[in-house]
Amino acid sequence: MPDLREWLQQVDRMGELEKIDGVDWDLELATIAELANEKFAAHERARPALLFDKIKGYPEGRRVAANLVSSVGRLSLTLGMDPALGDFDFIQQWRRRAKDIKAIDPETVKDGSLFETAIRGADIDLLQFPVPRWHELDGGRYIGTDDLVVTRDPDDGWVNVGTYRVMVYAKDRIGLHMSPGKHGRVHRDKYFAGGKPCPVAISFGHHPIYFLVASTDAPYGVSEYAYAGGILGKPVDLVAGPLTGLPLPADSELAIEGEVIPGETTVEGPFGEWTGYYASSQNEPVIRVNAVYHRRDPILCGFPLLRPSSGDNLHSCLMRAGFLWNALDDAGVPDVKAVWVHPAAGRFMTVLAIRQRYPGHARQAAVIASQCRAGAYLGRYVVVVDDDVDITKSDEVIWALGTRSDPSRSIEIIDRCWSGPLDPAIPREEKGFSSRALIDATRPYEWRDKFPLVSGASAALKEKVSKKWSKLLDERVRNKRP
Numbered sequence: 001m002p003d004l005r006e007w008l009q010q011v012d013r014m015g016e017l018e019k020i021d022g023v024d025w026d027l028e029l030a031t032i033a034e035l036a037n038e039k040f041a042a043h044e045r046a047r048p049a050l051l052f053d054k055i056k057g058y059p060e061g062r063r064v065a066a067n068l069v070s071s072v073g074r075l076s077l078t079l080g081m082d083p084a085l086g087d088f089d090f091i092q093q094w095r096r097r098a099k100d101i102k103a104i105d106p107e108t109v110k111d112g113s114l115f116e117t118a119i120r121g122a123d124i125d126l127l128q129f130p131v132p133r134w135h136e137l138d139g140g141r142y143i144g145t146d147d148l149v150v151t152r153d154p155d156d157g158w159v160n161v162g163t164y165r166v167m168v169y170a171k172d173r174i175g176l177h178m179s180p181g182k183h184g185r186v187h188r189d190k191y192f193a194g195g196k197p198c199p200v201a202i203s204f205g206h207h208p209i210y211f212l213v214a215s216t217d218a219p220y221g222v223s224e225y226a227y228a229g230g231i232l233g234k235p236v237d238l239v240a241g242p243l244t245g246l247p248l249p250a251d252s253e254l255a256i257e258g259e260v261i262p263g264e265t266t267v268e269g270p271f272g273e274w275t276g277y278y279a280s281s282q283n284e285p286v287i288r289v290n291a292v293y294h295r296r297d298p299i300l301c302g303f304p305l306l307r308p309s310s311g312d313n314l315h316s317c318l319m320r321a322g323f324l325w326n327a328l329d330d331a332g333v334p335d336v337k338a339v340w341v342h343p344a345a346g347r348f349m350t351v352l353a354i355r356q357r358y359p360g361h362a363r364q365a366a367v368i369a370s371q372c373r374a375g376a377y378l379g380r381y382v383v384v385v386d387d388d389v390d391i392t393k394s395d396e397v398i399w400a401l402g403t404r405s406d407p408s409r410s411i412e413i414i415d416r417c418w419s420g421p422l423d424p425a426i427p428r429e430e431k432g433f434s435s436r437a438l439i440d441a442t443r444p445y446e447w448r449d450k451f452p453l454v455s456g457a458s459a460a461l462k463e464k465v466s467k468k469w470s471k472l473l474d475e476r477v478r479n480k481r482p
């Protein structure tokens with residue numbers, strides 16, 4: 001399997017890598033990452049991955065890579081798929097592949113490039129690496145945004161890998177935010193319930209396949225490392241952390257081992273979150289860092305965490321749409337024709353297109369999409385439309401919503417669902433639960449055949465007329481002023 005450096009070379013050959021020298025780690029790096037996403041829409045191939053070097057105050061070679069999987073081409077490359085796929089084709093192919101993923105246990109190798117440098121005890125200083133400050137109101141510098149937090153279940157020993165943000169408190173003290181229900185949080189709480197510290201290993205730079213599996217929805221009890229192996233069709237190579245025994249990618253760029261201490265807490269955050277707000281900041285247990293390992297000239301991976309409409313969340317929207325679609329299939333919901341996690345709202349809005357087969361079909365689909373593993377956490381709206389609507393176009397969805405739903409008949413509310421500290425619409429003291437609205441914007445099943453017909457020229461008529469009048473229409477387009 002290629003390492004991060006080879007992956008970056010591949011991206012460079014695709015023309016999608018921008019190398020930038022001389023930025024400041026303090027906001028400037030992050031703002032370039034934000035502007036790069038703003039200037040190029042999520043679907044444009046020109047949207048680059050970024051590799052920063054010669055960062056202010058740091059020696060050459062200590063690099064930061066960001067925006068790694070913010071294009072469908074790079075996402076496909078990482079998952080071993082065709083980089084030329086469009087968004088919707090990506091979802092279709094991904095969901096078919098995701099169905100057949102059989103976890104392949106990782107291989108543990110004796111040594112890895114991660115151990116080229118090992119630092120213990122008083123020499124540890126995480127700010128020897130160019131840790132960015134990402135957002136103006138952040139409570140500190142965040143070394144972990146595109147990271148792998150590795151924990152082991154103290155009862156049955158399975159290893160979880162999750163992407164959870166990590167703030168630097170001091171040179172050997174860091175803070176970790178894991179929302180309730182997240183697998184790493186369940187592990188930590190089990191250690192704490194027994195009055196024990198929770199051993200943890202964290203990688204901060206690695207091939208993006210690891211980030212994709214750690215930040216999406218592998219089931220509880222399944223190690224994301226085995227899941228990554230399943231996607232790649234071969235085991236990933238890991239090394240065991242000498243202090244904790246916890247596995248890390250053998251070619252990780254930079255990693256730590258440490259322990260989360262029960263009872264020792266510090267304020268974590270605020271931090272600009274994927275919702276587009278600073279919503280969660282609270283006391284979190286402190287991690288004592290006992291060892292740091294890195295390759296020569298390590299590359300720290302970063303994810304800028306911008307509001308969803310930036311398209312920053314492209315990978316999670318496209319992958320989640322595939323997972324949701326499969327969950328609907330597994331639950332026996334027939335004739336789902338498309339699933340779209342709306343990039344402007346991220347997890348907060350899922351749209352389904354179905355061909356209605358029986359009364360209640362639309363509600364069934366909506367309830368399952370809102371509560372299955374891929375859709376349950378921090379959801380808000382599920383909208384179901386008929387399959388004549390192109391749900392990848394928000395204008396079409398809004399048209400269907402506006403014209404085929406009637407609020408008192410079409411909207412179902414479910415209370416007390418899985419939310420969390422990041423929910424910006426829930427007051428601090430009430431965080432934990434939130435409600436869901438299931439919106440059925442299909443033609444009502446019982447009189448769907450009498451529903452007013454859709455107007456506008458048919459595709460065949462448009463084709464016929466535009467052929468005959470192509471000269472006129474093309475000239476207008478050519479003469480269009482910018």
Ligand SMILES: Cc1cc2nc3c(=O)[nH]c(=O)nc-3n(C[C@H](O)[C@H](O)[C@H](O)COP(=O)(O)O)c2cc1C
Nearest residue numbers: 162163164165177178179182183184214215216303
């Ligand atoms: C860039 C990025 C940052 C994230 N940060 C956090 C975080 O700080 N805390 C958290 O609980 N989840 C965070 N998540 C979401 C989790 O990574 C995601 O829910 C994942 O499935 C968690 O792993 P788990 O299912 O093994 O718990 C983040 C996701 C991304 C893409």
Ligand SMILES: [Mn+2]
Nearest residue numbers: 160161183218
């Ligand atoms: Mn997990």
